[in-house]
Amino acid sequence: MKPAIKIENVSKRYRIGGLHPGYMTFREMIGGVVTAPFRKLKSGNGHQTLWALSDVNLEIGQGELVGIIGRNGAGKSTLLKILSRVTKPTTGEVELLGRIGSLLEVGTGFHPDLTGRENIFLSGAILGMRRAEIERKFDEIVAFSELEKFIETSVKWYSSGMYVRLAFSVAAHLEPEILMMDEVLAVGDAAFQQKCLDKMHDIRGQGRTILFVSHDMAAITRLCKRVVLLENGRIACAGGPREVVQHYLSSSLKTGAVREWTKQTEAPGDEVVRLRRVRVRAEDGKTIPVVDIRKPFGIELTYEVLDEGHALVPVIEFYNEEGTELFSTHDTNAQWRRLARPRATYTSTVWIPGNLLAEGSLVGHVSIMSHFPATVLHAYERNAVAFQIVDSPAGDSARGDYIGPMPGVIRPLLNWSTEINETTGANFK
Amino acid sequence: MLHGELELSLMDLETSKAVTPKPAVTPAPAFPRAESNLTESAAASARRTRIKSEEAGVALNLGELWQYRELLYFLTLRDIKVRYKQTLMGVAWVIIQPLLTVLIFTLVFNRFVRLDTGSLPYPLFALSGLLLWLFFANAVTNSTNSLLSNANLITKVYFPRLFIPAASVAAGLVDLGVAFLLLIALCIYYGVALTLNLLLVPLFILLMALLALGVGLLSAALTVKYRDLRHALPFIIQLWMFASPVIYPASVVPEKWKWLLLINPVAGIIEGFRASLTGRSFDWLHLSVSAAITVTLLIFSVYVFRRFEDTFADVI
Numbered sequence: 001m002k003p004a005i006k007i008e009n010v011s012k013r014y015r016i017g018g019l020h021p022g023y024m025t026f027r028e029m030i031g032g033v034v035t036a037p038f039r040k041l042k043s044g045n046g047h048q049t050l051w052a053l054s055d056v057n058l059e060i061g062q063g064e065l066v067g068i069i070g071r072n073g074a075g076k077s078t079l080l081k082i083l084s085r086v087t088k089p090t091t092g093e094v095e096l097l098g099r100i101g102s103l104l105e106v107g108t109g110f111h112p113d114l115t116g117r118e119n120i121f122l123s124g125a126i127l128g129m130r131r132a133e134i135e136r137k138f139d140e141i142v143a144f145s146e147l148e149k150f151i152e153t154s155v156k157w158y159s160s161g162m163y164v165r166l167a168f169s170v171a172a173h174l175e176p177e178i179l180m181m182d183e184v185l186a187v188g189d190a191a192f193q194q195k196c197l198d199k200m201h202d203i204r205g206q207g208r209t210i211l212f213v214s215h216d217m218a219a220i221t222r223l224c225k226r227v228v229l230l231e232n233g234r235i236a237c238a239g240g241p242r243e244v245v246q247h248y249l250s251s252s253l254k255t256g257a258v259r260e261w262t263k264q265t266e267a268p269g270d271e272v273v274r275l276r277r278v279r280v281r282a283e284d285g286k287t288i289p290v291v292d293i294r295k296p297f298g299i300e301l302t303y304e305v306l307d308e309g310h311a312l313v314p315v316i317e318f319y320n321e322e323g324t325e326l327f328s329t330h331d332t333n334a335q336w337r338r339l340a341r342p343r344a345t346y347t348s349t350v351w352i353p354g355n356l357l358a359e360g361s362l363v364g365h366v367s368i369m370s371h372f373p374a375t376v377l378h379a380y381e382r383n384a385v386a387f388q389i390v391d392s393p394a395g396d397s398a399r400g401d402y403i404g405p406m407p408g409v410i411r412p413l414l415n416w417s418t419e420i421n422e423t424t425g426a427n428f429k
Numbered sequence: 430m431l432h433g434e435l436e437l438s439l440m441d442l443e444t445s446k447a448v449t450p451k452p453a454v455t456p457a458p459a460f461p462r463a464e465s466n467l468t469e470s471a472a473a474s475a476r477r478t479r480i481k482s483e484e485a486g487v488a489l490n491l492g493e494l495w496q497y498r499e500l501l502y503f504l505t506l507r508d509i510k511v512r513y514k515q516t517l518m519g520v521a522w523v524i525i526q527p528l529l530t531v532l533i534f535t536l537v538f539n540r541f542v543r544l545d546t547g548s549l550p551y552p553l554f555a556l557s558g559l560l561l562w563l564f565f566a567n568a569v570t571n572s573t574n575s576l577l578s579n580a581n582l583i584t585k586v587y588f589p590r591l592f593i594p595a596a597s598v599a600a601g602l603v604d605l606g607v608a609f610l611l612l613i614a615l616c617i618y619y620g621v622a623l624t625l626n627l628l629l630v631p632l633f634i635l636l637m638a639l640l641a642l643g644v645g646l647l648s649a650a651l652t653v654k655y656r657d658l659r660h661a662l663p664f665i666i667q668l669w670m671f672a673s674p675v676i677y678p679a680s681v682v683p684e685k686w687k688w689l690l691l692i693n694p695v696a697g698i699i700e701g702f703r704a705s706l707t708g709r710s711f712d713w714l715h716l717s718v719s720a721a722i723t724v725t726l727l728i729f730s731v732y733v734f735r736r737f738e739d740t741f742a743d744v745i
Contacts, residue, residue: 014743081742083480085478085480086583086585086587087743088480088481088482088740089483090484091482091484093479093480094479095478095480096477096480097476097477098476099476100478100587102586104584104586108585108586109582109586111511113510113514114507114510118506118507125499125502125504126582126588128497131502
């Protein structure tokens with residue numbers, strides 16, 4: 001089967017500053033013509049160029065839902081703009097198979113002075129729908145937006161939530177074979193977002209190809225089967241959502257299984273305590289970036305107490321790659337509880353049992369606080385460590401013999417019991 | 430407690446908190462379903478699109494315009510509706526504008542300065558010229574500004590950009606149609622004779638629309654890159670009006686300047702339009718020169734527009 005999207009050697013150059021600003025006046029142009037030869041002599045190259053994309057190659061199969069992630073300015077939006085034909089690549093070629101729908105913003109083509117009804121037709125036509133098609137789907141669009149009562153009102157009187165709802169409803173009924181979306185889910189209230197995600201899931205179920213640019217790692221990992229990471233206009237890596245998101249997080253957060261601060265002055269903390277090292281460790285003492293779901297592991301904090309007389313409590317918070325906080329843990333051990341600590345370097349380790357957390361990428365935010373006389377946060381480091389929990393295919397973890405994806409942020413290995421109530425042997429033979 | 434103080438979030442996800450409470454996605458089945466039936470049927474109906482690079486050159490791609498033709502209708506409708514929303518008199522302005530203009534010119538050129546306008550009474554003479562001229566001037570001005578005022582569309586979604594200025598011209602045509610009622614009323618009032626020449630009226634309107642489109646497309650495309658044009662345009666339009674026989678008859682132009690009227694398609698079209706009202710014979714030479722210039726300019730403008738179109742989203 002031919003790919004739905006085939007991107008070949010696509011590069012996009014923008015000219016910034018210099019000879020070709022965004023637009024110029026005739027005077028500048030005439031001035032430019034006069035001075036251009038001299039400028040060329042002076043600097044060799046009169047203008048600065050920015051390669052928003054360089055040499056991108058990508059094939060996306062029909063029915064795939066692919067996520068594109070990357071930092072701001074990595075080229076995500078430029079890529080989407082090229083694919084949705086808003087702008088042309090400087091070099092290279094793209095081949096698309098199927099009707100294209102692109103949603104680079106919510107409410108494309110909406111005019112504030114027009115009514116909801118008028119805007120449905122206008123926006124629909126701009127997004128590429130036929131008039132007959134819009135007429136056919138009109139009631140459905142209105143029902144999806146839940147705006148029946150306001151459909152004859154100018155949209156400038158709408159609340160922003162209503163506006164977004166109407167806009168998304170039009171877009172959701174576009175039924176393209178290739179759908180490109182840019183951050184459009186980052187709007188609306190929770191219930192409506194849920195509706196949007198469901199709709200997207202429907203669209204995918206119908207075998208349509210979806211390209212989805214987002215900073216929302218939660219949505220990316222939940223929805224996409226393949227994720228592409230862009231860095232400085234190039235594809236840094238592509239693959240399963242978990243690996244790529246993990247790669248992105250660790251490269252963008254510059255966090256791994258161990259974090260060390262060699263200089264005291266740069267270490268997180270205050271005049272009381274400074275954090276010096278955080279690492280993920282196995283029982284045998286080794287630093288481990290990848291944790292077996294069945295094995296216990298420790299998060300070890302090394303910190304230096306600079307001012308004596310404080311009862312310190314180390315705290316770690318765990319977040320998964322979707323940004324959900326899993327839990328936080330405070331040191332409640334009696335050993336140092338409510339006890340003023342002498343000046344020294346301490347190492348505290350918290351042990352997380354095996355068969356507790358679900359697989360995935362986790363990060364730990366580390367802090368050190370004291371509660372007497374009042375609660376004070378002495379040291380705090382976001383994303384201090386990042387690590388990956390992997391499940392076992394051996395059959396002795398909570399997933400048993402199941403090999404598909406499992407939902408949930410915890411994955412305890414629990415006891416099941418089954419009794420035979422009565423023997424109906426004959427029926428089973 | 431810590432959470433409140435510090436607002437912890439891993440990736441600055443504003444949305445994740447709102448989305449995550451419910452499991453958003455039903456657990457996928459262990460063994461992937463065969464989805465190939467659906468995708469194959471999609472492939473059968475699929476259109477192929479090839480996106481070429483900027484270097485690949487210009488294609489006029491007229492088939493695509495046909496494919497999107499309904500969009501022209503909706504954009505025109507929008508332009509018309511938006512223009513008269515929140516106005517007290519609404520579409521009446523379409524008639525009031527030329528009416529007042531004609532009154533002013535009638536006062537000046539019929540009372541203070543006497544102009545010989547042949548068989549047409551001056552108010553009718555002026556109105557016939559002004560209707561077409563105001564249409565032309567408004568269409569050119571609106572289409573020149575149309576791309577800039579639709580920048581949000583141009584940077585967000587693809588469709589043939591040609592339709593944005595074209596819709597401005599088309600909306601002007603609708604206004605012209607309404608204003609025509611005034612002309613008909615005046616024709617009846619002055620008892621203008623019905624002649625076969627009247628059959629050519631649509632031709633002159635069409636020519637004027639094509640000319641407006643030609644000039645509008647060119648100035649719209651250039652305005653995206655060179656904003657000067659927006660400021661210069663009112664003067665150009667004004668100059669053009671005085672260089673055309675809109676409020677004065679072509680007969681008052683001295684012989685040595687007649688060539689200027691010949692190369693000015695507005696002159697040919699307006700004179701022809703008047704001839705069709707009076708039943709006077711047409712100046713076929715002048716008309717064919719005007720038509721030729723109009724068509725040539727339109728083809729050139731479409732070409733230039735298509736050439737600039739690719740970079741609109743980058744420079745607007």
